[in-house]
Amino acid sequence: MTTRILITGKNGQLGFELAQAFLTTSNLSTLEVVALDRSELDLTRPDQIRSVVGALKPNLIINAAAYTAVDAAESDAVLAMQVNGIAPGIFAEEANRCGAAIIHFSTDYVFAGDGAVPYTEMDAVAPDNVYGKTKLAGELAVSVIAKRYLILRAAWLYSNRRHNFLRTMLRLARERDSLNVVNDQLGSPTWVRDIANATRQLLNISKDAIELNVPSGIYHVSATGVTSWHGFAAAIMAGTTDEHRRINGVGIITTAQYNAPAKRPAYSVLSNEKLATAGVAMRDWQSQLRDCLAERATMNESAGLEPLATPHATFALPQAAIQLFVPTFEIDECLAEIRECLEKGWTGLGYKTVAFEDAWKTYAQLPHAHFLNSATVGLHLAVEVLKRKYGWSDGDEIITTPLTFVSDSHTILYAKMHPVFADVDDALCLDPIDVAKKITAKTRAVMFVGMGGNAGQYQAVLALCRARGLAMILDAAHMAGTKIVAPDGQLRQAGFDADVTVFSYQAVKNLPTADAGMICFHDAADDELARKLTWLGINKDTYARTAAQGNYKWKYDVEYVGYKYHGNSIMAAIALVQLKYLDGDNQRRREIAAHYRAGFVAHSAIRTIPLAQDCESATHLFQIRVDNRDQVMETLNKDNIFPGVHYRDNTEYAMFAYGHGTCPNAHRASDEIISLPLHLRLSDSDIDRVVSAVVRVVVNTVGL
Numbered sequence: 001m002t003t004r005i006l007i008t009g010k011n012g013q014l015g016f017e018l019a020q021a022f023l024t025t026s027n028l029s030t031l032e033v034v035a036l037d038r039s040e041l042d043l044t045r046p047d048q049i050r051s052v053v054g055a056l057k058p059n060l061i062i063n064a065a066a067y068t069a070v071d072a073a074e075s076d077a078v079l080a081m082q083v084n085g086i087a088p089g090i091f092a093e094e095a096n097r098c099g100a101a102i103i104h105f106s107t108d109y110v111f112a113g114d115g116a117v118p119y120t121e122m123d124a125v126a127p128d129n130v131y132g133k134t135k136l137a138g139e140l141a142v143s144v145i146a147k148r149y150l151i152l153r154a155a156w157l158y159s160n161r162r163h164n165f166l167r168t169m170l171r172l173a174r175e176r177d178s179l180n181v182v183n184d185q186l187g188s189p190t191w192v193r194d195i196a197n198a199t200r201q202l203l204n205i206s207k208d209a210i211e212l213n214v215p216s217g218i219y220h221v222s223a224t225g226v227t228s229w230h231g232f233a234a235a236i237m238a239g240t241t242d243e244h245r246r247i248n249g250v251g252i253i254t255t256a257q258y259n260a261p262a263k264r265p266a267y268s269v270l271s272n273e274k275l276a277t278a279g280v281a282m283r284d285w286q287s288q289l290r291d292c293l294a295e296r297a298t299m300n301e302s303a304g305l306e307p308l309a310t311p312h313a314t315f316a317l318p319q320a321a322i323q324l325f326v327p328t329f330e331i332d333e334c335l336a337e338i339r340e341c342l343e344k345g346w347t348g349l350g351y352k353t354v355a356f357e358d359a360w361k362t363y364a365q366l367p368h369a370h371f372l373n374s375a376t377v378g379l380h381l382a383v384e385v386l387k388r389k390y391g392w393s394d395g396d397e398i399i400t401t402p403l404t405f406v407s408d409s410h411t412i413l414y415a416k417m418h419p420v421f422a423d424v425d426d427a428l429c430l431d432p433i434d435v436a437k438k439i440t441a442k443t444r445a446v447m448f449v450g451m452g453g454n455a456g457q458y459q460a461v462l463a464l465c466r467a468r469g470l471a472m473i474l475d476a477a478h479m480a481g482t483k484i485v486a487p488d489g490q491l492r493q494a495g496f497d498a499d500v501t502v503f504s505y506q507a508v509k510n511l512p513t514a515d516a517g518m519i520c521f522h523d524a525a526d527d528e529l530a531r532k533l534t535w536l537g538i539n540k541d542t543y544a545r546t547a548a549q550g551n552y553k554w555k556y557d558v559e560y561v562g563y564k565y566h567g568n569s570i571m572a573a574i575a576l577v578q579l580k581y582l583d584g585d586n587q588r589r590r591e592i593a594a595h596y597r598a599g600f601v602a603h604s605a606i607r608t609i610p611l612a613q614d615c616e617s618a619t620h621l622f623q624i625r626v627d628n629r630d631q632v633m634e635t636l637n638k639d640n641i642f643p644g645v646h647y648r649d650n651t652e653y654a655m656f657a658y659g660h661g662t663c664p665n666a667h668r669a670s671d672e673i674i675s676l677p678l679h680l681r682l683s684d685s686d687i688d689r690v691v692s693a694v695v696r697v698v699v700n701t702v703g704l
């Protein structure tokens, strides 16, 4: 058995000292210490925290990493909050998941600093600057979430290593002719060595477990005694000699004269009584300083910035997983919209669904839009409405692509019509030449799929439909935000010239909800019929009935066998928010695609998919084609990269086997395509990692 401690912030003075303490003082050969710095674990990336903790499965997490730039935090609150407020909560969640305890370090800055007696753990918190507020958020997250935790509040830390007040004073004494230090802030300077020792005493580490020796909670851990920053600086000068020093004395200024951007607590003294009661005594600040300076005398000049020697650094750190799709929601805004529904008591059809239909019509410049519970039902509805309108017969044919999600052919079958497969072109969209070949006397419509947001040869297929009297059903599941150049030269949302266009707002689409869709008919009469069909043929929806006055609002007629296909206000509430970000999100998707393209351009064995001219793709997918697809997928999975395949040739499925062999391009593509990770949480370095992993495996195996 082994026990494992994960320590964050190893390049900070506290993390360094803790890692050192556990690495060197451990007499347990079964204890593994994994100390990570920011380059190995980025605390602004919850996904990374989760995957690293998940892979390491530590018995104890010590979070000594923090955003500590107190002044910079004033204008960098989001970053400070990510690191100090949000990351600790994620560590706590992950600690629970793997049964670990967590020790989280916090600060005296959670107090207002206007006290006159040492702060106890029971005293009210009232941080007075951004840094303190973010640290308090982290404390709250850990204490609410973690099952076994210690929050150790420390103050005025220093060490012979890394960056801190002690080392700064000694440096400035060499560089400056005078040095003034504030004397109206009081605290207890604390050597991180004493913090590390105290931390060690709070733990019981055995060969197969790490227990906390004290009940979960907050503990103050600082030196005893009180001085000012000036008093501390003077003691540092008095306790050291340095032949290069230009000054030995330290002048006095006030906090007001120093005039830093962030407000500092005037009184930072923490009471250690709770810790002492738990059996851990802290030394006075003078003794700590004396020992620290004694250690300093034995160190050479550069040792203070040397990296930590990690003899146990045997653990190969897993790289964070990169998933194909991870939707990003504007969470607070979505919750506010959903809250409105809950407060109003209206979560179903009407209200937000109407608001979103209007918003979508305005955004997409489409004349009609009806909100549904998915694109699949929209495609069925499209076929059903057009079938009734034009009197198509059961068994009549609709041409579609075999390289798509099975919704397309299924929905044709729902309407008792027959899907006929035509082949795809290089853009992986229907090829007008093959569509023309597949037209028979029974063909009534074409169901065109804008693969990955790309329009392919949509315009040519549409022209063919118009020439041959066929309806155009555009499956725009991937095309929310795809713009096509209209005849008037304007860029317009794809779908303006189809008989009916269907969008998906399913969980991983460009405009994600959980499950929802939109059907946009060209003709008003079709839209009207669709609205009745989506609510069981009822000819007035609930909203209209409630909005209508009088005694007869409960009265409605049922004119058709309908379906339960309409969307609801909760999904529409999310969609209303996400729509605001759609164009910006799609722009980032295009940047990611351009990054991928640039990475692959020199490698002819990695083939990218051509984009249609006159189309600004929503870039739902970024697909490549390689000869050894399955091998590439397997290798990427081993590298913790999880791409997808859109799609398998549908004629390979038993129920569409009748089409097998009729679409050779689609068949070939089906064996070659990979959809690479594409979502808004990808960083540029994630994309580089995917590019080099793909290039590595393809070049190694294919040799180009």
Ligand SMILES: Cc1ncc(COP(=O)(O)O)c(C=O)c1O
Pocket: 373, 374, 375, 376, 377, 404, 405, 407, 408, 449, 475, 477, 478, 503, 504, 505, 506, 516, 517
């Ligand atoms: C091309 C295509 N059409 C239709 C659909 C069905 O969409 P929904 O899940 O909203 O029913 C999808 C879903 O992935 C799709 O990719």
